[in-house]
Structures are given as structure tokens and as C-alpha cells.
Amino acid sequence: MIPNGKLIAIGGAEDKGTDAVKSEFYNSNLNFFELGILRRIVEEAGGLSARIEVITTASSIPYEVGENYLNAFGRIGCTDIGVIHIRNREDALREEYIHRISNCAGVMFSGGNQLRLTAIFGGTQFLGIIKKRYKEEPFVVAGTSAGAMAMSNTMIYEGNPTRAHLKGEVKITTGLGLMDEVIFDSHFEKRGRFARLAQAVSANPSCIGIGLGEDTGMLITNGNRMEAIGSGLVIIVDGHDIRYSNMADIPEGNPLSIENLKVHFCAKGNGFLVQERKFIELMGKTTTPIMTDIY
Numbered sequence: 001m002i003p004n005g006k007l008i009a010i011g012g013a014e015d016k017g018t019d020a021v022k023s024e025f026y027n028s029n030l031n032f033f034e035l036g037i038l039r040r041i042v043e044e045a046g047g048l049s050a051r052i053e054v055i056t057t058a059s060s061i062p063y064e065v066g067e068n069y070l071n072a073f074g075r076i077g078c079t080d081i082g083v084i085h086i087r088n089r090e091d092a093l094r095e096e097y098i099h100r101i102s103n104c105a106g107v108m109f110s111g112g113n114q115l116r117l118t119a120i121f122g123g124t125q126f127l128g129i130i131k132k133r134y135k136e137e138p139f140v141v142a143g144t145s146a147g148a149m150a151m152s153n154t155m156i157y158e159g160n161p162t163r164a165h166l167k168g169e170v171k172i173t174t175g176l177g178l179m180d181e182v183i184f185d186s187h188f189e190k191r192g193r194f195a196r197l198a199q200a201v202s203a204n205p206s207c208i209g210i211g212l213g214e215d216t217g218m219l220i221t222n223g224n225r226m227e228a229i230g231s232g233l234v235i236i237v238d239g240h241d242i243r244y245s246n247m248a249d250i251p252e253g254n255p256l257s258i259e260n261l262k263v264h265f266c267a268k269g270n271g272f273l274v275q276e277r278k279f280i281e282l283m284g285k286t287t288t289p290i291m292t293d294i295y
Contacts (some may be wrong), residue, residue, distance in 0.1 A: 006138070008037075008143070009217055010145070012111050012145030037215070037217055045140040052080070052106045052140075063177070065110045071294070086148050098129065101130060107142070108124055109141075118173065124147070131177065134178060144217075149214060153174060154204055155175030156170060159199070160196075165199070165255055166254065167199070167253065168253075172200055178185075179223060181275075199234075199247075201261070208237070209238070210237075213234065216228065216230035218266075233267060237263055266279070269283060284291060286287060
């Protein structure tokens with residue numbers, strides 16, 4: 001079934017816990033305003049009066065993060081934003097939250113720890129409503145960082161970039177299941193996560209790897225059509241045509257060997273079709289302008 005809703009997966013602008021990270025959150029959100037990622041979420045959800053619920057479950061500082069998003073959406077001019085602080089599975093059963101998720105135009109999952117999202121929402125009515133509405137209605141599901149990584153059926157939950165070239169160092173589990181045949185990774189360039197996404201794809205070559213840079217995202221419609229938005233790069237890692245891989249044969253801890261892993265770079269306005277595995281030069285209204293004057 002082709003979903004009627006839209007996914008907006010963002011590479012991240014906040015993290016968890018420290019004062020330095022909180023400061024980074026505020027600074028990165030300025031880019032969100034200027035480059036239109038939050039505006040795009042609002043536009044796709046139906047405009048400034050659309051009800052959007054921010055879900056802070058992944059974060060270890062949920063109240064700070066929730067307040068930041070209230071301020072961010074408020075600066076855009078939104079008039080109907082809510083924050084849902086679900087901290088455990090018992091919270092996810094609350095009738096108030098079931099009602100609110102059933103009646104909003106879109107949701108925004110914050111960053112943090114993606115395992116919190118799967119462990120708390122997996123199998124719940126709350127998640128079931130989100131998935132049903134995404135399939136049947138023009139419902140928007142956005143997520144940043146962990147909120148983006150958890151969207152897919154196959155989810156990376158751990159993997160040190162300095163050891164990600166070694167078999168077994170990248171940990172994979174089941175995500176929220178909003179999209180099949182993809183694997184999302186976030187903070188992709190800044191944290192050097194190419195090798196861990198490459199390992200995840202080589203272990204699951206039917207999946208397309210989507211490496212999301214910070215202040216950058218993918219708008220996904222029809223469960224297939226992806227448009228890059230924001231200031232940086234989305235890096236696509238395609239393992240469908242791998243000719244050789246030693247993944248199945250070597251012991252854990254040994255270096256990987258992969259032949260013919262394909263990579264595409266998508267800047268703002270570029271796109272990609274998942275089913276067709278095809279790069280699209282002009283998917284959105286604009287692509288990154290070419291600078292002709294060099295000093």
C-alpha cells in the first residue's frame with residue numbers, strides 16, 4: 001500500500017545532556033529557520049494553524065527540548081503546537097495522548113536515544129495510530145537525529161565510527177517501521193558515520209542507506225520519492241549491486257571488504273527514488289546554486 005502521508009527525516013540539530021550541546025541546539029535551530037526545514041514541516045502539515053505534536057521521548061532533557069521546539073515553531077508563527085512527554089510505556093497508554101495523536105496534523109520526534117523510541121512505543125496503540133494515519137491520511141511524521149533513525153524498519157542503534165569498518169561493531173535492530181527498505185543515519189558528516197552506514201547496508205543490501213547531514217533532511221512522499229532539503233548533504237549508500245562482500249565469512253572484529261557499493265550525494269533540491277534506485281537532479285524547486293565567482 002502506498003502511504004498517503006509524508007516522512008521528514010532530519011539529520012539532527014540537538015543532542016542530549018550538556019550545556020554545550022544545548023547551546024548547539026539553539027544555534028542549529030537558527031539554521032532551521034533560515035533554511036526552511038521547520039517551515040517545510042509546517043507547510044506539509046497544513047500551514048501555520050495546523051496542530052503539530054512534538055514527542056520528546058528520545059531525549060534525556062525532554063522539558064528543555066520541548067520548550068526549545070515550542071519557541072522554534074512559535075518564531076515561525078505557528079499557533080497550535082503541543083508537546084507530549086511520554087517517558088515510559090505506561091505513559092503511552094494515556095487516553096489524553098491517544099486522543100491528541102489521533103487529532104493532530106503531524107508529529108515531530110525529537111533527538112536523543114532511538115532505542116527509547118522503539119522500546120517505549122513498539123507494539124503500542126499510540127504507534128499503531130501514527131502508522132495507520134501515515135498510511136491512510138495526509139499525515140506528516142517528522143523526526144530529527146534519533147527521531148529520524150527510528151523511522152525505518154531496520155535501525156542502527158549503536159556503532160563507534162572509529163571501529164565501524166570492523167564486522168560486528170555496528171548494532172542493528174527493528175525500528176518503528178514507518179518505511180521499509182531504507183536505513184537512516186544522522187549527524188552523518190560531522191560524526192564521520194559513513195563506515196557504519198556502509199556496514200549496515202552491506203549486512204542488509206536490500207536496503208538503501210540514507211546518511212543525513214545536520215541541518216539537512218529528506219522529505220519522503222509515497223514511501224518512495226525523496227527530496228533533499230536544508231543546507232548540507234544527504235549521502236545515499238546503495239548496496240543492491242554489491243558484487244563481493246566478505247561480511248558473511250569473516251569473524252567478528254575483522255575488517256570488511258566490499259566491492260561495487262554505490263554512493264550518491266544529494267544537495268538541496270536533488271532527489272532519489274528508492275524503488276527505482278535512481279538519482280534525480282531536480283526533485284524540488286531549487287538545487288544548490290553554483291558559485292561562478294571565486295576569489
